[in-house]
Amino acid sequence: MIGVIAAGALLPACSKSYSPTGAALSLGDFSDQQLSTQQQPTAEGTNTALTMAGLGARPTPRLMPQRPEEFSTFFDVNAQIGSPVIVDSLIGQVNGQPIYADEVLAPLMDRLQATYEEQSYPAFVQQMKSLVSQQLNSFVQNELIVAESRAGLSDQEQTGLIAYVETIRQDAVRKRGGSEHEAARRLMEEEGKTIDEYIDGERQKLLIGELLREKVTPKTLVAWRDIERAYRSQIDTFQPKATATLGRIRIKTAGNEERIKLIDQELDAGVTFITVAKQAKMPKDGVWQTFQLPEGGLEDISLNEFYKPYLKQIQDGGTTGSFERGSWTMWISLLEVMRPTARSLDEPDVQRMLQNQLMRDRSQRAEWEYVNGLLQRGIHDEIGAMVNRALLIAISRFPPK
Numbered sequence: 001m002i003g004v005i006a007a008g009a010l011l012p013a014c015s016k017s018y019s020p021t022g023a024a025l026s027l028g029d030f031s032d033q034q035l036s037t038q039q040q041p042t043a044e045g046t047n048t049a050l051t052m053a054g055l056g057a058r059p060t061p062r063l064m065p066q067r068p069e070e071f072s073t074f075f076d077v078n079a080q081i082g083s084p085v086i087v088d089s090l091i092g093q094v095n096g097q098p099i100y101a102d103e104v105l106a107p108l109m110d111r112l113q114a115t116y117e118e119q120s121y122p123a124f125v126q127q128m129k130s131l132v133s134q135q136l137n138s139f140v141q142n143e144l145i146v147a148e149s150r151a152g153l154s155d156q157e158q159t160g161l162i163a164y165v166e167t168i169r170q171d172a173v174r175k176r177g178g179s180e181h182e183a184a185r186r187l188m189e190e191e192g193k194t195i196d197e198y199i200d201g202e203r204q205k206l207l208i209g210e211l212l213r214e215k216v217t218p219k220t221l222v223a224w225r226d227i228e229r230a231y232r233s234q235i236d237t238f239q240p241k242a243t244a245t246l247g248r249i250r251i252k253t254a255g256n257e258e259r260i261k262l263i264d265q266e267l268d269a270g271v272t273f274i275t276v277a278k279q280a281k282m283p284k285d286g287v288w289q290t291f292q293l294p295e296g297g298l299e300d301i302s303l304n305e306f307y308k309p310y311l312k313q314i315q316d317g318g319t320t321g322s323f324e325r326g327s328w329t330m331w332i333s334l335l336e337v338m339r340p341t342a343r344s345l346d347e348p349d350v351q352r353m354l355q356n357q358l359m360r361d362r363s364q365r366a367e368w369e370y371v372n373g374l375l376q377r378g379i380h381d382e383i384g385a386m387v388n389r390a391l392l393i394a395i396s397r398f399p400p401k
Helices: 002-016 033-038 043-052 101-118 121-151 155-174 180-191 195-220 224-233 257-268 273-279 305-313 348-377 383-397
Strands: 090-094 097-100 243-252 287-292 323-325 328-338
Touching: 090 101, 090 121, 090 383, 097 101, 097 121, 101 121, 101 383, 121 195, 121 348, 121 383, 155 180, 155 195, 180 195, 195 348, 224 348, 243 257, 243 273, 257 273, 257 328, 273 328, 305 328
Parallel strands: none
Antiparallel strands: 090 097, 243 287, 243 328, 323 328
16 A cells, blocks of 8 residues: 555656656656766767777677568558458478468469469469469478488588588678678568578578488489490481482363473473472472481382382482373472481490480489488378468469459
């Protein structure tokens, strides 16, 4: 009771700012004047005193950037009145770590917004399902790989990782103006990330890359017999067959006697086959078919036996005279022969190309097998269920049009 009465007695005096004697009260009346010499001096006073003592002025404190709101784009919700919008929600967990919808959806929002405006709603929903599924699968895989990589680091490697992260920070600042404040501003403009998010991303890249190299690289070794087998399986690529392209003019014989005579005259006079065929309004200006050219020459190409005698006429090029088949009159011309350069397995470039191809294929297969095994062993919610939860949140932001 005494405490209540005392407090009540003080309130009127403080609220009116007057003492019992009627004099106005100031802040100094509530301070101990004997402690005034212990008050902290101003920044200007400190610098003056340091300068008079022959010392430099106190350095300006380093400005630390204010951490912006993460996923700001994701939270710019343009909801319709009366329509519920789920801003964020827990959609699952990976190795005991919670996964929130914004971590998966935020990187997709610009693309989803553009697709939402350009496509029909059913098409948009199908693409959104595909994008969210891909993004979530990638997110879960990265989390599992990073967790496994961290768990396998020795104490010395942990120390090295810390030093590496600090080097990344210093380089990021140095390349973007030299101050952390300016670096933070530029990173947000360039990549939409804070410095911490940028550094964490680089650290994850290192951990993922090192672990995959450790698990995948031993399975990408290529023996010489593998290169020989690959060469034989692609023999048509390295030793392609020669080809011959034939042209053909074909017109009805009956009623076109004068036209046939004119075509013969033009070809005999040296007018090019393509020009004559174009004037005759032949499909593709008379270009007929391209055939593999056997070692026996033009006569051995895969074509009806009826044509073989006429092909013999143009074995070395040129155009046949007119000939008839059924109710048609025709001319055939050898337009082009292509003999690509064959490449031998003895060539170092061919060996390197095949080796790189085999290593790339084996690396992709080994990486898929490792990641798939990691997904089977990892502790995480069922990915399909997480995708569905993320989709519900995404759909709430993009209602039917």
